[in-house]
Amino acid sequence: MSVAKKEYKRITTKSLVDMKSRGEKISMLTAYDFTMAQIVDGAGIDVILVGDSASNVMAGHETTLPITLDQMIYHAASVVRAINRSLVVVDLPFGSYQSDAKEALRSAIRIMKESGGHAVKMEGGKEIKDSIKRILNAGIPVMGHLGLTPQSIYKFGTYTVRAKEETEAKQLKEDALLLEKLGCFAIVLEKVPAKLAEEVAKSVSIPVIGIGAGSGVDGQVLVIHDMLGMNTEFSPRFLRRYMDLHTEMTKALQQYSTDIKSGDFPNENEQY
Template identity: 80%
Template structure:
């Protein structure tokens, strides 16, 4: 028996848990600025992630590690000002929570107060449980992130699929259940076998959002620049491009340049 979709005027952490209970898939995309966030929100996306992937797609760094807390707050503030419906989740950047639960709480408080974001996301399981507890005890919602955790790329040494071996798969399942027990409202699983991700989703009541984790989870997330084809150098198996904006935008810019050079722009109707 199908369940009618609820028309959410504003998405909250509780909305996502209800959506999982009603077998309604959750849509999630990244955004880092006012204009893009407004379009993502207007299109009906449930969750907007202000990801530390801004380090890559906005600043051109090779990894997510260089982005700072101040920079994340700047991006998150820009996004929040555009959003009317979506839940805005903000990544805690590398170095702002791993070493000390008190530092994790201070970082989270700064994000919530200075950006107006609705929740924070942290990478890791049992290793950071004390930081997660500290943040949750302060009343700040936490989204977990397991599997391929990009902030640990130098530990992994590669961006290949995680948890293919039994020991790592078992630890992932344990961490999923731990994050639920601690009070995380949702968990991102990145680049793990689809069967394992589906098993994880069925083992907990909180939503599991996948990226490269198959279709058996409760929702999906992609980086907006990848999904729109603005980044033409990144082509993992899990990515579906819905546009090829790289070609369309460079073509349009090229036409503009040509029109300026030829004095075709501006024409008589485009001046005062």
């Protein structure tokens, strides 16, 4: 049964917990620049993730690993300047938090101070608990991320579904409970079996946002370039394309070139 959507002037970490308790689903999308963030915020999306996926869709890297903390701050600051309502969560990039809790705190503080973001997201469970604790103790909200963790792609060796085996599924459930206990305000579950994701969502009081994790979680997130059809190479099962923007943009650009070459653009009404 659908739940009536409550109007929030600003989305906060508390808003998301309230939404879960009310049974209201949470919408989340990535954005990396001012113009796109302004559109996403204006459309009423609850959470904007300034994802390290900027490494892929903005910079053309094969993985998320190359993007730097400075680059994440640049993208996040651009997004924050655009928003009025959405909660802005910023990925801590690879190498900025995994091995040293003090370095993790310094990284999170830089993101909060220099970008104006509202929270950070970190990949992993018990192996990064010290970093999470230190950041939370400083008053910085943390969103967890379990399942397929792209920053560990060379460890996994594949982008396939995670936690299909009992041992890994058990560890994922334990990590989700740990993240809640530590004080994370939400968890992203990426590319895990739908039944497992639903179990996890029911086992914790904080929101669980899925990407390739079925419908039994508390909300969904996609990369905006994927769901708008700007990126045509990426076609996983979990992706629903809401537009074919690649085709539409190509047509518009070709027409622009044609109009210039034919002398049609600019016409008399388009000049001074």
